[in-house]
Structures are given as structure tokens and as C-alpha cells.
Amino acid sequence: MNGDPPKSTTLYQDKKPGNARPRISAFVPLLLGFLLLIHFGNLFLQWTVIRQELAHGPAFRSPEYTFLGFSLFNQKKIAAVRLLPNAAPSGRVFGFFDLLHPAVFLVWNNGPGEDFFDLGPVIIAVPPGASRVTFLPGSVFLLQQGKVKTARYFGAAIIGRAWHGFLGKQIAPGQKKRALAPGSFVVKERERSPYLKIPYQIYFFLPLLLILAAIASTGTVMASAFIYHVEMFFLFDYQQLFAAIPLGWAFRVLNIEISDLRLKLAAALLASFFLAGAVFGLWHWKKREVSDLQKRILLFFVLLPWFLFF
Numbered sequence: 464m465n466g467d468p469p470k471s472t473t474l475y476q477d478k479k480p481g482n483a484r485p486r487i488s489a490f491v492p493l494l495l496g497f498l499l500l501i502h503f504g505n506l507f508l509q510w511t512v513i514r515q516e517l518a519h520g521p522a523f524r525s526p527e528y529t530f531l532g533f534s535l536f537n538q539k540k541i542a543a544v545r546l547l548p549n550a551a552p553s554g555r556v557f558g559f560f561d562l563l564h565p566a567v568f569l570v571w572n573n574g575p576g577e578d579f580f581d582l583g584p585v586i587i588a589v590p591p592g593a594s595r596v597t598f599l600p601g602s603v604f605l606l607q608q609g610k611v612k613t614a615r616y617f618g619a620a621i622i623g624r625a626w627h628g629f630l631g632k633q634i635a636p637g638q639k640k641r642a643l644a645p646g647s648f649v650v651k652e653r654e655r656s657p658y659l660k661i662p663y664q665i666y667f668f669l670p671l672l673l674i675l676a677a678i679a680s681t682g683t684v685m686a687s688a689f690i691y692h693v694e695m696f697f698l699f700d701y702q703q704l705f706a707a708i709p710l711g712w713a714f715r716v717l718n719i720e721i722s723d724l725r726l727k728l729a730a731a732l733l734a735s736f737f738l739a740g741a742v743f744g745l746w747h748w749k750k751r752e753v754s755d756l757q758k759r760i761l762l763f764f765v766l767l768p769w770f771l772f773f
Contacts, residue, residue, distance in 0.1 A: 509565035513583035521581035687744030
């Protein structure tokens with residue numbers, strides 16, 4: 464007769480502590496894959512608004528524009544551009560985009576000297592002959608003619624000049640400024656363009672609506688996701704993103720003159736509001752038990768600005 468008591472059984476006896484770990488680790492590649500899709504969608508969005516801006520009438524001059532689309536689908540056409548005759552008196556511009564650049568332009572300047580070409584967000588002075596203008600992340604464009612190249616920054620982000628300095632060293636290390644191509648440019652006002660302001664409207668309002676929906680459905684802890692807007696304040700042109708574009712209508716309705724000082728103050732006040740909201744959410748984060756869903760939502764909004772920037 465066995466005197467040992469029978470082993471107790473429960474409904475949870477087959478559950479192993481490590482079962483949840485694969486689910487958490489599987490979330491990371493899924494999140495990265497989703498963010499990469501957003502990155503490509505953002506590149507396509509920027510290319511589309513630039514194409515629409517130029518298709519509906521360049522601001523400076525009207526060369527012959529040809530838009531080729533995504534480079535991987537048009538490699539033969541892009542390779543044939545160099546063989547095409549350059550007979551257009553006003554010049555020719557061929558544009559496309561790829562996985563890393565929202566726009567690349569192959570520009571033929573038929574004039575005897577440097578001339579300006581409208582390339583979407585900026586009007587750039589291009590030397591005579593064939594040149595290549597590549598738009599890089601962070602409001603930087605690269606002007607190249609033969610082996611001579613120069614990087615120019617046309618934004619107003621807080622970290623933008625540091626990013627431009629880093630790119631300049633990587634692109635043309637040790638190259639003296641007097642050896643660089645001219646690269647003079649004029650920046651268009653995004654808020655006055657029906658197309659160029661669309662990305663900034665999406666960057667500001669769509670995540671704001673998603674964060675408010677997350678707060679309403681999962682609790683005030685998700686106010687911590689306002690860290691997204693705090694990061695965007697430093698990564699992008701904060702005057703355009705936080706004041707001129709989202710609040711421009713209010714300035715016009717109130718008949719208030721839009722000046723740089725007013726834009727800076729309005730943007731700083733709005734960014735302070737988002738910072739206070741993020742701190743408020745993180746304070747509740749410590750007081751309450753946070754679910755995996757809330758952690759994943761916060762991680763998404765923390766990483767999202769960097770995938771929009773690059």
C-alpha cells in the first residue's frame with residue numbers, strides 16, 4: 464500500500480512559465496517590419512507630393528519634367544536617360560525615388576551658366592550640363608556633377624545642422640568648400656503649398672488621433688505616447704510642424720500676422736503641452752500595472768519618429 468498522498472492537479476499544471484516569451488520576442492520583428500512599411504510609405508508620400516507640386520506648375524521655370532517612379536521598377540529607363548538627346552531649350556528633368564531617398568533628379572541644364580530649377584520643396588541653382596540632385600533624409604540634398612559634389616541643408620530642425628555636418632563629412636571627406644558645386648537654393652513655404660504641407664499634416668494629426676484613441680481605450684497611462692511629438696519637435700522643422708501648418712488657419716481667422724517669433728512661441732507652447740502629457744503618462748505608468756499591449760503601443764510611438772526621419 465502506497466502511503467504517499469496523490470499529487471494535486473490543477474487546471475494550470477501544463478502551463479510553462481516560458482510559453483509567453485516567444486510571443487514577446489515575435490512581436491519585435493513584426494513591429495520592425497511594420498515600421499519599415501511605414502518608412503517606405505513615407506518615402507512614397509514624399510515622392511507623390513513632390514511630383515504633384517511640380518506637375519501642377521513649377522514656381523520658377525518650366526523645363527520638361529519626366530517622372531519615372533520607383534527606381535527598382537524603372538532601372539532600364541533610368542540607365543537610358545544618359546543616352547537621350549538633350550534638345551529641350553529650357554532643360555530636362557528626370558525624377559524617381561528609391562528605398563532610401565524620397566526623390567532623385569537627373570537635371571540637364573542647357574544654359575551657358577548656372578540656372579535655377581524647381582525641384583519640389585526647394586528651387587536649386589544647377590550648373591550647366593548634366594547634374595544629379597538627391598534628396599536625403601533630414602531635409603538635405605546632394606548636388607553632384609561628375610566627381611564634384613556638395614550637400615546642402617534646407618530645413619530648420621534643431622538637430623538638422625548637426626545631421627547635415629555629419630552627412631557632409633561622410634559624403635565629401637576632406638573636400639574644400641571652394642571645390643564644391645554652387646548649390647544655391649530657395650526654400651518654398653510649405654504652408655502655402657497645397658501639396659508640400661500634406662506630410663506634416665499627417666505627421667502631426669494622425670498620431671495625435673491614435674494616441675487620444677489609445678488613452679480613451681486603455682487609460683491615461685498612454686498619455687506617455689506623447690513622447691512621439693516631443694521627438695518630432697527636435698527631428699523636424701518645429702515651426703512648420705507645430706505652428707505654421709496645424710495652426711496657420713487660426714492665425715488667419717484671428718487676423719494675426721505670422722512672424723518667426725510667434726511661430727516659435729506657439730510651437731514651444733504646444734511642445735511643452737505634449738511634454739507635460741508624456742510626463743503625466745509616465746507618472747501613472749509607475750503607479751499602475753501596465754499591460755503588454757500598452758508597452759507595445761508606447762514602443763511603437765517611441766520608434767516611429769526615427770522611421771519617419773530616415
